Amino acid sequence: xxxxxxxxxxxxxxxxxxxxxRDIERYGSLFAQRTxxxxxxxxxxxxxxxxxxDVISLAGGMPDTSTFPPDSYASLMKTVAAxxxxxxxxxxxxxxxxxxxxxxxxxxxxxxMHVDQEELLVTTGGQQVIDLVCKTLLDPGDxxxxxxxxxxGAVPTFSAYQAEVVQVTMDRDGMRVDELESxxxxxxxxxxxxxxIYTVPNFHNPAGVTLSLERRxxxxxxxxxxxxxxxxxxxxxxxxxxxxPLPTLRSLDDEFVIYASTFSKILSPGVRLGWAxxxxxxxxxxxxxxxxxxLCSSSxxxxxxxxxxxxGPWDRYVRSLIELYRRRRDVMLDALAEHFPxxxxxxHPEGGLFIWATLPPYIDTTDLLARALQEHVAFVPGRAAxxxxxxxxxxxxxxSGVEEDRIREGVRRIGEVVREQVALYGTLTGxxxxxxxxxxxxxxxxxxxxxxxxxAGGSSEAELAKVLRLPRKRAG
Amino acid sequence: xxxxxxxxxxxxxERQVSLKSGARVQDALERLGHEVVSVDVAGDxxxxxxxxxxxxxxxxxxxxxxxxxxxxxxxxxxxIAYTGSGVSACIRAADKVLAKHAMLDAALPTPDxxxxxxxxxxxxxxxxxxxxxxxxxxxxIVVKPASQGSALGIKFARTPADVPGALVxxxxxxxxxxxxxxVPGRDLAVSIIEQDGVPETLPIVxxxxxxxxxxxxxxxxxxxxxxxxxxxxxxxAVATRAAExxxxxxxxxxxxxxxxxxxxxxxxxxxxxxxxxxxIPGLTETSLLPQAADAAGLTFDGVIERILAAADQR
Numbered sequence: 001x002x003x004x005x006x007x008x009x010x011x012x013x014x015x016x017x018x019x020x021x022r023d024i025e026r027y028g029s030l031f032a033q034r035t036x037x038x039x040x041x042x043x044x045x046x047x048x049x050x051x052x053x054d055v056i057s058l059a060g061g062m063p064d065t066s067t068f069p070p071d072s073y074a075s076l077m078k079t080v081a082a083x084x085x086x087x088x089x090x091x092x093x094x095x096x097x098x099x100x101x102x103x104x105x106x107x108x109x110x111x112x113m114h115v116d117q118e119e120l121l122v123t124t125g126g127q128q129v130i131d132l133v134c135k136t137l138l139d140p141g142d143x144x145x146x147x148x149x150x151x152x153g154a155v156p157t158f159s160a161y162q163a164e165v166v167q168v169t170m171d172r173d174g175m176r177v178d179e180l181e182s183x184x185x186x187x188x189x190x191x192x193x194x195x196x197i198y199t200v201p202n203f204h205n206p207a208g209v210t211l212s213l214e215r216r217x218x219x220x221x222x223x224x225x226x227x228x229x230x231x232x233x234x235x236x237x238x239x240x241x242x243x244x245p246l247p248t249l250r251s252l253d254d255e256f257v258i259y260a261s262t263f264s265k266i267l268s269p270g271v272r273l274g275w276a277x278x279x280x281x282x283x284x285x286x287x288x289x290x291x292x293x294x295l296c297s298s299s300x301x302x303x304x305x306x307x308x309x310x311x312g313p314w315d316r317y318v319r320s321l322i323e324l325y326r327r328r329r330d331v332m333l334d335a336l337a338e339h340f341p342x343x344x345x346x347x348h349p350e351g352g353l354f355i356w357a358t359l360p361p362y363i364d365t366t367d368l369l370a371r372a373l374q375e376h377v378a379f380v381p382g383r384a385a386x387x388x389x390x391x392x393x394x395x396x397x398x399x400s401g402v403e404e405d406r407i408r409e410g411v412r413r414i415g416e417v418v419r420e421q422v423a424l425y426g427t428l429t430g431x432x433x434x435x436x437x438x439x440x441x442x443x444x445x446x447x448x449x450x451x452x453x454x455x456a457g458g459s460s461e462a463e464l465a466k467v468l469r470l471p472r473k474r475a476g
Numbered sequence: 477x478x479x480x481x482x483x484x485x486x487x488x489x490e491r492q493v494s495l496k497s498g499a500r501v502q503d504a505l506e507r508l509g510h511e512v513v514s515v516d517v518a519g520d521x522x523x524x525x526x527x528x529x530x531x532x533x534x535x536x537x538x539x540x541x542x543x544x545x546x547x548x549x550x551x552x553x554x555x556i557a558y559t560g561s562g563v564s565a566c567i568r569a570a571d572k573v574l575a576k577h578a579m580l581d582a583a584l585p586t587p588d589x590x591x592x593x594x595x596x597x598x599x600x601x602x603x604x605x606x607x608x609x610x611x612x613x614x615x616x617i618v619v620k621p622a623s624q625g626s627a628l629g630i631k632f633a634r635t636p637a638d639v640p641g642a643l644v645x646x647x648x649x650x651x652x653x654x655x656x657x658x659v660p661g662r663d664l665a666v667s668i669i670e671q672d673g674v675p676e677t678l679p680i681v682x683x684x685x686x687x688x689x690x691x692x693x694x695x696x697x698x699x700x701x702x703x704x705x706x707x708x709x710x711x712x713a714v715a716t717r718a719a720e721x722x723x724x725x726x727x728x729x730x731x732x733x734x735x736x737x738x739x740x741x742x743x744x745x746x747x748x749x750x751x752x753x754x755x756i757p758g759l760t761e762t763s764l765l766p767q768a769a770d771a772a773g774l775t776f777d778g779v780i781e782r783i784l785a786a787a788d789q790r
Contacts (some may be wrong), residue, residue, distance in 0.1 A: 366628075370489060411688070421647075424647060
């Protein structure tokens with residue numbers, strides 16, 4: 001008999017297997033090499049605490065789904081039930097349903113791309129594209145080139161396929177393609193050729209920067225010349241708060257670019273629908289890979305998205321999100337300028353969901369998170385975005401999923417613990433404690449704000465300039 | 477049938493471990509035929525306990541509040557019997573600085589150390605004393621928060637330049653930190669469990685890192701990254717001595733029910749030195765005490781039964 005809030009495992013009590021240390025030892029010997037990865041249990045435990053109700057979490061990566069009208073949801077589902085019940089409850093084609101592919105074509109067109117339905121694979125979230133590309137292209141030990149920092153959610157995928165990850169520095173214009181080129185030269189001279197280059201060109205997660213037009217052209221030129229694939233991950237492209245849209249890599253080159261995007265940020269992550277547009281032979285292999293993963297993405301979700309696009313202009317909701325997130329971004333930028341000490345730097349994203357802040361190198365943001373949690377506030381420590389433990393003094397801050405008051409209060413609390421640590425370090429090293437920074441006047445372009453907004457690398461740019469090479473993981 | 481409230485979770489950084497331990501404890505208690513009430517420790521703890529009125533509380537908490545005597549004090553006030561060590565033993569053992577001072581006073585071996593509050597640096601200029609400390613301890617120096625139970629916040633300082641950053645990190649977890657001499661050698665854990673009021677040691681567990689990186693504390697307790705050997709391959713004399721020291725420390729702290737004492741066997745000297753005492757060691761699938769019990773032929777249910785019995789006898 002039990003009651004209360006315990007995390008109970010299911011299944012009949014009498015048949016629950018008992019674990020002994022011998023079992024653990026036995027399982028341990030069965031685990032594949034590739035499971036021996038990355039994040040420590042201590043880090044996982046720490047991140048679990050960020051989800052507590054009493055914590056202002058700037059650690060999430062979530063869109064604000066509370067803005068979607070429940071009535072619309074109900075009426076869309078009603079439509080699906082009335083018109084397509086049996087089909088929505090059925091398996092669908094692995095490559096995705098035509099009705100959802102039509103929606104994808106609309107979205108891609110809005111970003112200046114014109115593709116055919118045959119060039120598309122509907123996936124279970126954009127995340128599945130990363131997985132399928134790895135599955136299709138990587139043998140253990142193969143090289144993947146990505147940005148430093150890179151999308152933290154891609155790291156476990158690269159690790160699971162035992163990729164050797166090489167990270168290329170970013171600055172305010174995104175991935176440094178000059179460094180990319182020299183990295184590729186170096187790899188070539190040692191007889192290695194990367195299978196693909198992974199990039200988030202728009203409003204990078206976590207760095208918040210955008211790849212410039214010139215570099216986009218350079219990147220596709222390099223890929224074309226060397227016959228390398230580029231995985232262009234573009235979940236946030238339509239969430240632009242300022243400046244002019246830039247052409248996607250896919251629209252500059254359709255021979256060597258695998259394009260990935262998702263409905264998660266423009267409609268709902270809960271529908272778990274993303275897509276890939278890729279050269280036909282690659283797409284065919286990815287399709288086979290997907291079949292092995294999940295046969296098909298949710299039919300219910302595909303009908304839901306189809307009904308949503310049929311019901312009216314889909315971009316109206318996106319525009320409302322842009323208004324909301326722009327305000328939240330501005331609130332966060334103002335709060336950072338007001339509450340973070342002068343030693344800190346951060347990026348000014350033109351869109352997307354994240355700001356990347358870099359503190360002095362002596363502050364470890366993993367430890368800082370433990371301190372911040374005592375003040376009931378959380379962020380993502382920067383290490384999660386690197387494969388070698390760099391990023392130790394950076395943090396990712398999310399503004400899209402948090403209300404304005406909570407953003408202000410959250411940043412104030414983080415600023416306070418950062419100041420506390422800066423002051424303590426000053427005391428320990430004999431440096432003078434930091435002066436309080438005068439709160440800036442509000443408004444874009446204000447000197448107080450602009451002074452400390454910076455490129456992704458921040459003060460550790462020199463450190464980030466080193467191209468990282470991981471030792472090749474044991475293969476099988 | 478006894479009504480047992482399993483206290484788990486809480487707000488400490490070791491919440492996840494505690495939830496895992498708690499879930500296993502609940503399973504075992506149910507198998508043993510007890511009525512189990514599960515309590516995720518939060519602001520309504522007193523209310524919950526008043527409403528449920530358990531015969532006994534099984535404290536399956538780690539870290540702040542659960543292991544430092546706070547919850548135990550509340551249970552005392554409410555007159556509810558509970559498992560494991562009492563208030564004073566928890567206070568002593570959970571604070572590495574108090575524990576180490578007690579060991580020094582009792583001539584029990586522990587690595588040299590110095591401990592400071594944040595105020596010592598902020599207000600008394602303790603930073604000026606760092607060179608002297610560094611000279612006494614020699615590099616590398618281990619810097620740790622006084623009360624954090626997991627690997628979080630533990631840093632190695634290899635040079636004087638590393639020390640301030642390591643201190644800032646450790647102060648993220650606690651107002652009090654210690655700088656400790658690093659002891660290169662073998663990492664041993666002696667688990668202790670009582671039988672009829674008498675504490676007995678279980679076979680010693682040795683943690684062997686798969687990769688020769690002594691400095692990665694966080695990797696140490698990952699499955700795969702560290703191999704646990706039990707019983708550890710030790711000379712009989714060393715094993716006996718480790719068990720004796722562990723029992724001495726257990727008694728010195730005033731522990732009851734069960735506990736785990738972590739020691740280093742110094743490579744060069746073969747000296748055994750006590751790092752810390754865990755008044756509520758983990759009871760997850762990968763925790764050391766259940767592994768040691770298993771090596772001694774004691775099932776997990778047997779462990780839980782003994783811990784419960786010890787609480788009854790107190």
